[in-house]
Amino acid sequence: MNISFYKYQGAGNDFIVIDHREAPLKNIDNALVAQLCDRRFGIGGDGLMFLTSHPEYDFEMHYYNADGNVGTMCGNGGRCIVAFAKHLGIIENETNFLAVDGPHYAKITEEGNWVELQMIDVEQIANDEDAFVLNTGSPHYVKEVSGLEALDVYKHGYEIRNNDTYKVNGINVNFVEKKPNHLFVRTFERGVEDETYACGTGVTAVAMAMAKKDNRIGHIETPVKVLGGNLEIKFNYNGQVFSDVFLCGPAEKVFEGKIIV
Incomplete structure (x- = not known):
């Protein structure tokens, strides 16, 4: 069977x-998804998404990690699937769609490749020693460091993700360094089990953690630099709840082809 696929990337998160x-795929299993995401023996990607119909929303997003397992919310994936929905003619420049963590609103700018995705509100941020732990649709660990350019993110991220506290359910590990006009973030992602070029729910978690740490209140817009480019996080924070949260950045089609299964 030949099945059409598309490759999208958002700030290097592909x-x-x-x-x-x-429903061209009847039996979706972990092995098939992992094979397709493999960068040597498949198409290659940080994850795989299926766009399906939904009676109450424009569409529904189903996300799988690169290891083949069903994933939690993926922010950059959400922005990419919005761009894909526009490519298919399902939406114009605004949409309401359903993902694993609930409904999402998104809009596409006139330029066509900048997608602003509304994320879930966040009320709880815990501490793990000097790090922050929170869920922005996926669970995240946020640690501020210096010298991030030279940090061995794989080594330290792997150790935290697999320690006694997090090894059962896993956690995404984000390291952040404050720069004069932006935050620099690098992320070790569970499910990929490696560093990725960007993580949307991760940079959202980082921006929230740093706002809490610095006791910043009000409407906050945070530019973030990742290995794959630039993102921006916008939200309102009243000291207790992060609301009207938007993850903003590029989402672009790279290529398309056929899968033989």
């Missing part, structure tokens, strides 16, 4: 995307 509205 995904295989499949139009699943007519």
Whole structure:
């Protein structure tokens, strides 16, 4: 069977995307998804998404990690699937769609490749010694460091993700360094089990953690630099709740092709 696929990337976070509205794949299993995401023996990607129909929303997003397992919310994946929905003609420049963590609103700018995705509100941020732990649709560990350019993110991220506290359910590990006009963030992602070029829910978590740490209140806009480019996080913070949260950045089609399965 030949199945059409599309490759999208958002700040270097790359995904295989499949139009699943007519259900061309009947038996989706971990091994098949992992094979397709493999960068040597498949298409390659940090994850795979299926776009399906939904009676109450423009579409529904189903996200799988690169290891083949069903994933939690992926922010950059959400922005990419919005761009894909526009490519398919399902939406114009605004949408309401459903993901694993609930409904999401998103809008696409007139330029066509900048997607602003509304994320879930966040009320709880815990501490793990000098780090922060919170869930922005996926669980995240945030630690401020210096010399991030030279840090061995794989080594330290792997150790934290697999320590006694987090090894059962896993956690995404974010390291952040404050720069004069932006935050610099590098992330070790569970499910990929490696550093990725960007993580949308991760930079959202980082921006929130740093706002809490610095006791910043009000409407906050945070530019973030990742290995794959630039993102921006916008939210309101009243000292207790982060609301009206938007993850903003590029989402671009890279190529398309056929999968033989």
